[in-house]
Amino acid sequence: MSPQPVAWPPRQATLARLARFGVTPRRSLGQNFLVDDNILRLILDRVQAQPSDVILEVGTGLGVLTEALLAEAGYVHSFEVDRSLRESLLRVFADQGERLGLHFQDVLSAELERLQPAPTLCASNLPYSIAAPFLAEAVARLPQVRRYVVMVQREVAERLAAAPGSKIYGGISVWVQLFASVKEMRPLSRRIFYPVPRVDSILLTLERRKVRGLPAGDPVLVRWVIDSAFASRRKMIVNSLSAATGLAKAEAEAVLRDADLAPTLRAEQVSPAGYLALAEAFCSRGLRPPATPPGMVGRIATPRGEQQ
Numbered sequence: 001m002s003p004q005p006v007a008w009p010p011r012q013a014t015l016a017r018l019a020r021f022g023v024t025p026r027r028s029l030g031q032n033f034l035v036d037d038n039i040l041r042l043i044l045d046r047v048q049a050q051p052s053d054v055i056l057e058v059g060t061g062l063g064v065l066t067e068a069l070l071a072e073a074g075y076v077h078s079f080e081v082d083r084s085l086r087e088s089l090l091r092v093f094a095d096q097g098e099r100l101g102l103h104f105q106d107v108l109s110a111e112l113e114r115l116q117p118a119p120t121l122c123a124s125n126l127p128y129s130i131a132a133p134f135l136a137e138a139v140a141r142l143p144q145v146r147r148y149v150v151m152v153q154r155e156v157a158e159r160l161a162a163a164p165g166s167k168i169y170g171g172i173s174v175w176v177q178l179f180a181s182v183k184e185m186r187p188l189s190r191r192i193f194y195p196v197p198r199v200d201s202i203l204l205t206l207e208r209r210k211v212r213g214l215p216a217g218d219p220v221l222v223r224w225v226i227d228s229a230f231a232s233r234r235k236m237i238v239n240s241l242s243a244a245t246g247l248a249k250a251e252a253e254a255v256l257r258d259a260d261l262a263p264t265l266r267a268e269q270v271s272p273a274g275y276l277a278l279a280e281a282f283c284s285r286g287l288r289p290p291a292t293p294p295g296m297v298g299r300i301a302t303p304r305g306e307q308q
Helices: 014-021 039-048 062-069 083-092 128-141 154-161 172-181 221-232 237-245 248-259 274-285
Strands: 054-058 076-078 101-104 121-125 147-153 182-188 201-208
Touching: 014 147, 039 062, 039 121, 039 182, 054 062, 054 128, 062 076, 062 121, 076 201, 083 101, 083 121, 128 147, 128 154, 128 172, 128 201, 147 154, 154 172, 154 182, 154 201, 172 182, 172 221, 172 274, 221 237, 221 274, 237 248, 248 274
Parallel strands: 054 076, 054 121, 076 101, 121 147
Antiparallel strands: 147 201, 182 201
């Protein structure tokens, strides 16, 4: 079914560019284009880019946010999976070749660490289907990015911000909070997008936090420990760890004692700092994850069942 016409006059280039490019938004790619100038200003105000900054954008779309970011920063890396937009975007940005890197590929398969110049900020209207896995990857693999200002599905934002003990606190909450703190969650109207999505969105601002060194510098070990604890979240953590890692219950209890955690706790009751201590206890005992932990996306395991 074709998207319904937008019921208000466009206040910026998006709808005109849709017609110019001959584009019909593709639901299979999660394409919901931003059609409100006011939101561009909100994003720029929160990003606080300087001319020396390099911004990472995921989801170039029609390039409207990209243009706004180029007006503020020295360089923009922008990823777009829809190759049908390639020629149109190259024409639009023909005079920005020295300040813009257009990457027509899935960002989840990209070697983010090798981007040059290296990103220092991230601003994106993230496709809903990749928001959680992208943020899980980026916060670990791009330590130089100091701030993320991203539009995400409301449920994803709530999971990222969830506190220990809440029903929605899970592996993605722990993992992202090890690296970043949630500074703001601003609700957005569905009507700022075309076509209008069926879900609510949040403009999420994350600030990089100073992180203690990961055990043995190994993020996969930490991710494995978190995933193992949440594998059976209704069980006591000692039973979940034992079942997921293959450790005998007595050995799992010993590791928890090393981390100063009670075996009777459940996974959602342990803070991010507690999980870091638990991973350090695993490391000190020489306990390692399988060669390829299940659920791997890129180099960091994305929490099972939390991709949406």
